[in-house]
Amino acid sequence: xxxxxxxxxxxxxxxxxxxTPAPVxxxxxxxxxxxxxxxxxxxxxxxxxxxxxxxxxATAAQNAQAVANRDPNGAFGSNSCKQxxxxxxxxxxxxxxxxxxxxxxxxxxxxxxxxRKVADAPQExxxxxxxxxxxxxxxxxxxxxxxxxxxxxTSQVAxxxxxxxxxxxxxxxxxxxxxxxATGRDVPGPGCRIVLDGDVVAEQPIGGNAHCIxxx
Numbered sequence: 042x043x044x045x046x047x048x049x050x051x052x053x054x055x056x057x058x059x060x061t062p063a064p065v066x067x068x069x070x071x072x073x074x075x076x077x078x079x080x081x082x083x084x085x086x087x088x089x090x091x092x093x094x095x096x097x098x099a100t101a102a103q104n105a106q107a108v109a110n111r112d113p114n115g116a117f118g119s120n121s122c123k124q125x126x127x128x129x130x131x132x133x134x135x136x137x138x139x140x141x142x143x144x145x146x147x148x149x150x151x152x153x154x155x156x157r158k159v160a161d162a163p164q165e166x167x168x169x170x171x172x173x174x175x176x177x178x179x180x181x182x183x184x185x186x187x188x189x190x191x192x193x194x195t196s197q198v199a200x201x202x203x204x205x206x207x208x209x210x211x212x213x214x215x216x217x218x219x220x221x222x223a224t225g226r227d228v229p230g231p232g233c234r235i236v237l238d239g240d241v242v243a244e245q246p247i248g249g250n251a252h253c254i255x256x257x
Contacts, residue, residue, distance in 0.1 A: 074159040076252075078190035078222060082150065084131040091157035092150050093188050093224075103129065103139050110138035146187065153224065156250040173211065176219055177236040180206040182247040184227030192220035204231055216257075219243070223251035 075081065075091035082092045084100050092100075115121020122128065122138035129137045131147050139147075155161060178191050182204050189198040195210055204225075212219070219242070225231040232247035235255055243253035 072158060072160045076157055076159055076222070077192055077220065079157050082131065084129070084135060084137070088132060090131070090150055090154045093190070095188075096146075096150065099143075100131070103137055103143065107137045149187070149224070149226075153250050156252070173214060174238045175209060176212055177207065177209045177234075178219075178221040179234040179236070180204055180221065180223040180231050180251055181234065182225070182229065182231040182251075184225060184231070186231060187224040187226055189221065189223045191222075192218055201226070218254065218256045220254040221251070225251065 070089075073081070073089040078093065079091040080094050080097050082088050082090045082097055082100050084090075084104065110123055110126050111119065112121045112123045113119050117136075120128075120136040125140065126138040127141050127144050129135050129139045129144055129147055131137075131151070178195075180186065180189055185201050185203055186198070186206070187200055189202065189206060191208070191210075193210070193212065193216060195208055198206070206223075219235050219237065221233050221235060223231045223233060229248040231251040232249075233243075233245050233251040233253040234241060235243040235253050237255065242255040245251060245253050
């Protein structure tokens with residue numbers, strides 16, 4: 042059984058980082074390297090908060106709509122938002138106007154920023170045989186999630202998926218890592234579990250950033 046935290050990065054860089062834990066200095070982007078399934082948000086130059094690729098694309102679209110969502114006659118002058126919009130606040134001074142749910146999601150991403158860095162990756166779990174095996178990924182707890190990412194990748198999990206969530210798949214003899222990461226929408230945060238051929242090889246209780254990982 043292994044209890045861990047989270048980790049984010051770009052797809053190609055992530056696989057290598059997750060398979061072989063390395064010092065922060067050895068990571069492609071140093072301490073800002075994201076774990077598998079995550080990329081930099083880039084709400085502005087230097088915004089290296091790790092988010093899903095879909096969130097990064099949505100952030101770029103929000104930036105492109107910044108002027109259209111403003112009300113120059115509002116209380117904050119040129120930074121005022123139209124009715125129904127609020128400042129995104131991805132960082133200090135971020136006055137891009139978005140809907141309240143986007144600001145809430147941005148706040149959640151900021152809160153989990155540190156846990157999505159490779160620098161916070163857990164140590165390797167004890168070895169266990171993998172090959173032509175059944176893997177069961179579980180995300181436990183009440184509420185909903187923004188997303189769930191697994192390694193090896195499985196089909197996309199929709200936003201607002203209700204917990205608990207379970208998915209079974211098989212792995213081949215060359216698979217070196219199993220991982221499930223879930224970003225919860227509610228408090229307490231979700232937990233997770235990986236079951237390999239009936240044995241629990243990684244587990245994390247409800248109440249934090251859900252990240253379970255097993256490596257050969």
